[in-house]
Amino acid sequence: MRIPLLLAALAFAPPAAAHDxxxxxxxxxxxxxxxxxxTLQVGHGPMRQRSQIPSRRIMRFVAVGPDGRTxxxxxxxxxxxxxxxxxxxxxxxxxQVVALxxxxxxxxxxxxxxxxxxxxxxxxxxxxxxxxxxxxxxAEGSEAYGRVSKAIVQVGPGGGGQGQVxxxxxxxxxxxxxxxxxxxxRPANLPVRVIYRGRPLAGALIKLTDLAHDxxxxxxxLTDTSGRAxxxxxxxxxxxxxxxxxxxxxxxxxxxxxxxxxxxxxLAVGGR
Amino acid sequence: MRGGALPPGLLLAALGLALAFAPTRAWIAxxxxxxxxxxxxxxAPLPATWREAVFLGGWASLAITAAATYPPxxxxxxxxxxxxxxxxxxxxxxxxxxxxxxxxxxxxxxxIAFPIATACVQRGGGIAPKVVASWLIxxxxxxxxxxxxxxxxxxxxxxxx
Amino acid sequence: xxxxSILGGLAAAGAATPALAHTGTGLPGGFVSGFAHPLGGPxxxxxxxxxxxxxxxxxxxxxxxxxxxFPGMMVAGALAAMAGLPPPPVELGIALSVLVLGACVAAAxxxxxxxAVAIVAxxxxxxxxxxxxxxxxxxxxxxxxxGFVAATGLLHVAGIGLGALKDRPVGAxxxxxAGLCVxxxxxxxxxxxxxx
Numbered sequence: 202m203r204i205p206l207l208l209a210a211l212a213f214a215p216p217a218a219a220h221d222x223x224x225x226x227x228x229x230x231x232x233x234x235x236x237x238x239x240t241l242q243v244g245h246g247p248m249r250q251r252s253q254i255p256s257r258r259i260m261r262f263v264a265v266g267p268d269g270r271t272x273x274x275x276x277x278x279x280x281x282x283x284x285x286x287x288x289x290x291x292x293x294x295x296x297q298v299v300a301l302x303x304x305x306x307x308x309x310x311x312x313x314x315x316x317x318x319x320x321x322x323x324x325x326x327x328x329x330x331x332x333x334x335x336x337x338x339x340a341e342g343s344e345a346y347g348r349v350s351k352a353i354v355q356v357g358p359g360g361g362g363q364g365q366v367x368x369x370x371x372x373x374x375x376x377x378x379x380x381x382x383x384x385x386x387r388p389a390n391l392p393v394r395v396i397y398r399g400r401p402l403a404g405a406l407i408k409l410t411d412l413a414h415d416x417x418x419x420x421x422x423l424t425d426t427s428g429r430a431x432x433x434x435x436x437x438x439x440x441x442x443x444x445x446x447x448x449x450x451x452x453x454x455x456x457x458x459x460x461x462x463x464x465x466x467x468l469a470v471g472g473r
Numbered sequence: 474m475r476g477g478a479l480p481p482g483l484l485l486a487a488l489g490l491a492l493a494f495a496p497t498r499a500w501i502a503x504x505x506x507x508x509x510x511x512x513x514x515x516x517a518p519l520p521a522t523w524r525e526a527v528f529l530g531g532w533a534s535l536a537i538t539a540a541a542t543y544p545p546x547x548x549x550x551x552x553x554x555x556x557x558x559x560x561x562x563x564x565x566x567x568x569x570x571x572x573x574x575x576x577x578x579x580x581x582x583x584x585i586a587f588p589i590a591t592a593c594v595q596r597g598g599g600i601a602p603k604v605v606a607s608w609l610i611x612x613x614x615x616x617x618x619x620x621x622x623x624x625x626x627x628x629x630x631x632x633x634x
Numbered sequence: 635x636x637x638x639s640i641l642g643g644l645a646a647a648g649a650a651t652p653a654l655a656h657t658g659t660g661l662p663g664g665f666v667s668g669f670a671h672p673l674g675g676p677x678x679x680x681x682x683x684x685x686x687x688x689x690x691x692x693x694x695x696x697x698x699x700x701x702x703x704f705p706g707m708m709v710a711g712a713l714a715a716m717a718g719l720p721p722p723p724v725e726l727g728i729a730l731s732v733l734v735l736g737a738c739v740a741a742a743x744x745x746x747x748x749x750a751v752a753i754v755a756x757x758x759x760x761x762x763x764x765x766x767x768x769x770x771x772x773x774x775x776x777x778x779x780x781g782f783v784a785a786t787g788l789l790h791v792a793g794i795g796l797g798a799l800k801d802r803p804v805g806a807x808x809x810x811x812a813g814l815c816v817x818x819x820x821x822x823x824x825x826x827x828x829x830x
Contacts, residue, residue, distance in 0.1 A: 220632040248630050307634035312624045312770035319631070339767065341624050341718065346632065461632070479665075479776050600698045607702040608783045611709040615769065615779040618713055627663065627772045 219319050220244040221443045222252060222461055224301050224352040225412070226289055229439060229467025233294050233357050238285030241301070241350075246416040254303065254348075256280045261302040264354075265370055267295035267362045274299070294357025296383055300370045305347035305458055316342030323445045324406025324423065328457060331449055343455040344447065349373055353466040355383050369396055374460040376407065376442050382434065382466050392431040394424075397446050397460075401428025405444050412439040412465070439467040476571025478579035480528065480616070481511070481564035484535045485580055487609050488560040489587030490602045491541035491548065493594045499550040503557035504584065510561030515568045515577045524570045525620050527563070532617035534563040539606040539613070663772030668781025671765060672789060677728050677823050678761060680816050682789035683796070684735035685754055687809065690797020691742050692750060697797075699747070700754050701790040705783050707755040711762025716770055725827040727760030733820025739813025742806075761786075 220243050228237045241252040262274045277287045291297055311319060317338060320329045332338045349372040363381035379392040395402040403426045408418035422430035432442075447459040485507065492503050519527065538560045541548060548556070568577040590602035619626050672678040682704070689700040715721070734753065738745065745753070765782050772778035796812070799805035 220630060243633055244630065248633075250633075252633075254634060307632075309632055310624045311631055312622075312627075312767075314768050315625075315627060315631070315771040318771075339721070346634075477774075479774075479780065483776075483780070604698060604701050604787070608705055608787050611705050611783050612776070612779045614709050615712060615716075615766075616776050618716055619770070619775055622716055622770055623718070624770055626770050627775060 219323055219445065219461075220248060221410075221441070221463055222254075222348040222350060223441055223443070223463040223465045224299055224350045225439075225465060226299070226352055226354055226467075227285075229353065229465075230355045230469060231289070231291070234290065234292050236288045236290045237354075239287045239289050239299075239352075241280070241286050245410070249415065251281075251286075253281060258303045258306055259301065260304050261300065263300050263370070264289075264291070265298040265300065265365045266291070266293070267297075267365060269365060289354065291354070291356040295361055296363055296366055296381065297354045297356055298365050298370060299352045299354060300372060301348070301350045302372055303348045305345045305460070307346050308343065308455060309346060309459075310341060310343045310455075312341050313339050324404075325445065325447050325459075326404065328447050328449070337456075342457070344457045344459045345450070345453070345455045346459040346461060347373070348461050348463075349375065350463045351376070351465070353381070353383060353464070359383050359385050372462065373398060374402070374444065374446050374462040376444055376462055376464040378464070379429070382440075382468060387468075388434055390431050391434045392429060393442065393464075395428045395430070395444055395462075397428075401426075402444075402446060403428055405446055407432075407442055407444045409435070410441045410443070411435070412441050415441070435468055437468050437470045439465065441465045476567065476576065478568075478572065478576040478582075480531055480567045481572070481577065481580035482583035483609060483612065484531060484538065484560050484564045484567075485511075485583035486586040487535050487538040487541075487583075487606065488557060489584045490590045490606050490609075491538050491556055492553065492587050493590035493602055494542055494544075494599070495548045495553040496550055499548075499553040500587075502550075503553045504587070506554055507557040507561035507564075508581075510558045511565035511568075511577060511580075514562045514565030515574065517566070517569055519566060519569045521570065527566045527570045529617055529620070531563040531567045532613040534559055535613040536610045536617075539609040542603045542606040663768070663778050664774035665777035665781040667772065668765075668778035668783075669785045671768070671782050672761075672785045676819065677732055678764075679789065680819055681728065681731040681735055681757065681761065682786050683793040684732070684739055684813070684816050686790035686793020686795075687739050687797045687813065688735055688743075688750070688793075689790070690794045691739060691800060691809075692744065696747060696750050697794060699751060701787060701794070703751050704754050704758040704761075704790065705786050707758030708762030708765065708786060709783070711759035711764075712766025712769060713762075714759070715763045715766030721763055722760055724760050724763050725830070726824070727757060728764065729820060729823035729827045731757035731760060731820070732823055733817050736813050736816030736818070736820050740810050740817055741813075742810055 222243045224239060225242045226237050226239045231237045241254060243252040244250055256278050259275060262278060264272045264274055280286050353366055363384050366381040367378055369375050369377050375396045377394045377396060379394060380388045382391060395405050403424055405424045407422055407430050409420040409432050410418045420432050424430045441463055443463040445459060445461050447457045450456060450458050488507055492500055495503060538556055541556055564580060565577060593599060593601045625631050672682055685700050685704050689697040769775055769778055797809060800809045
């Protein structure tokens with residue numbers, strides 16, 4: 202039963218069944234002192250919607266500036282109220298990395314076929330192998346999951362120090378660009394590292410999605426043994442990188458603890 | 474997909490099977506009453522929070538209506554009218570909470586079971602509609618059980634929190 | 635069309651591994667997936683046709699009762715799977731159903747009503763458990779349910795139609811020969827299931 206179910210899962214893995222989460226400013230390029238609304242988004246294609254996550258689940262919401270200083274943004278969060286979840290305003294020019302982390306209190310319980318399809322679609326091969334080894338491929342799958350998300354916002358003209366973009370900010374599962382997409386001149390490629398609990402993560406599936414046409418990713422890669430992968434730098438538009446990873450739990454309410462991680466940024470025409 | 478034309482269509486098909494065992498004089502009244510009841514509930518502004526309760530009622534109604542093919546002496550006109558009103562009401566309600574108005578029209582196709590079942594009964598093949606009715610009861614049992622699962626059913630998206 | 639061609643490929647491969655009939659629905663599953671499910675595996679297909687075939691040999695009331703009992707108990711098995719109850723030996727049960735039902739047809743076994751119902755009921759549970767494991771994943775579970783119940787019923791009816799040939803010249807030999815072939819297939823499925 203295990204092999205056929207795995208084959209079935211691989212053959213019928215639903216596209217984008219697991220819903221990604223990201224921080225989306227209305228504009229990724231703002232003038233100093235100008236306000237830009239921000240929303241928390243979840244889902245792709247027809248399922249895309251504003252996240253209904255309650256504020257009590259937000260553990261960390263910060264902006265890391267070019268001087269390395271961290272500003273706490275939780276105070277201004279108004280989740281689910283009005284047309285925006287928060288307004289961003291940065292008075293000084295530079296590149297800001299907005300980072301958000303939730304707890305892992307959300308739970309998912311999926312029937313076997315759907316859970317196996319989700320694991321296959323998101324490249325969570327260690328979980329597939331574990332379920333096969335323990336004879337649980339035919340069993341329903343349960344997870345406790347949390348979200349981490351970064352957005353890169355350019356305040357004022359581009360260029361300048363980008364160290365805060367290429368350094369980890371300390372999230373559980375983090376996509377760290379090795380070059381900033383806002384660097385001038387714009388790099389031809391976008392190499393990234395994936396770090397999980399402080400260590401490079403090999404074999405993780407990273408997807409690059411055009412947020413204007415997000416039914417399916419435009420490019421995907423598996424990280425190598427050093428946790429690295431490389432994408433072609435997009436030309437223009439708003440973009441999302443995302444990765445998911447899971448670890449088994451022992452003696453817990455759920456089988457796995459999963460982290461959904463994303464990084465969004467916006468590019469203008471002409472490498473600006 | 475939670476709604477659509479299929480759930481109310483199955484209910485009207487069950488009614489069609491049951492009517493085949495009803496007195497001829499009750500056919501027109503039964504069909505008319507079902508359509509009227511369906512129209513009334515279809516246009517009723519039922520709250521979305523009633524969705525699961527409405528579908529549970531609809532599946533119970535499907536099972537009861539299909540089971541109405543089994544009484545050995547057939548159905549009395551009064552029972553026919555109650556069944557018809559019940560089936561129509563729940564069919565319309567299912568469209569109201571989870572379907573488009575056009576689904577109510579499409580669901581009427583389920584009534585094609587009535588002339589087919591009637592022809593079987595009149596030719597001494599009444600067992601055939603009863604067998605099909607048993608299949609409808611089976612489907613109703615499965616559909617009614619879905620909301621009680623501990624897992625996210627396939628018509629609901631996952632990982633939205 | 636891609637889904638059906640994959641299903642067709644898996645169905646073809648299912649001749650070697652009967653459990654591949656359990657190809658599931660994935661998120662887009664509905665009526666077509668449910669209808670195709672019993673058809674996509676030779677073990678399911680042979681068992682369900684054999685129910686009708688054996689019913690035709692048994693005559694009234696079983697020719698009508700078995701096509702009611704099997705889908706009904708199939709639903710019971712599906713509900714058990716959906717509820718997460720410990721699985722019966724599904725693959726063995728399905729393989730055994732093909733063997734036993736084929737043998738009953740080959741032997742033209744006139745089982746008492748209670749025994750025929752019991753045999754069909756037990757096997758219905760095994761088949762239903764396999765369907766029920768996939769039902770919760772279907773995006774249109776009502777359509778999926780209608781599909782696999784309808785396919786099951788129509789396979790029974792097809793078996794009854796084949797069984798009607800028994801009253802024709804050489805029809806009895808032909809149908810019992812078919813039963814023998816089904817039983818042989820069941821023996822092979824059983825061996826495959828036992829090896830796993």
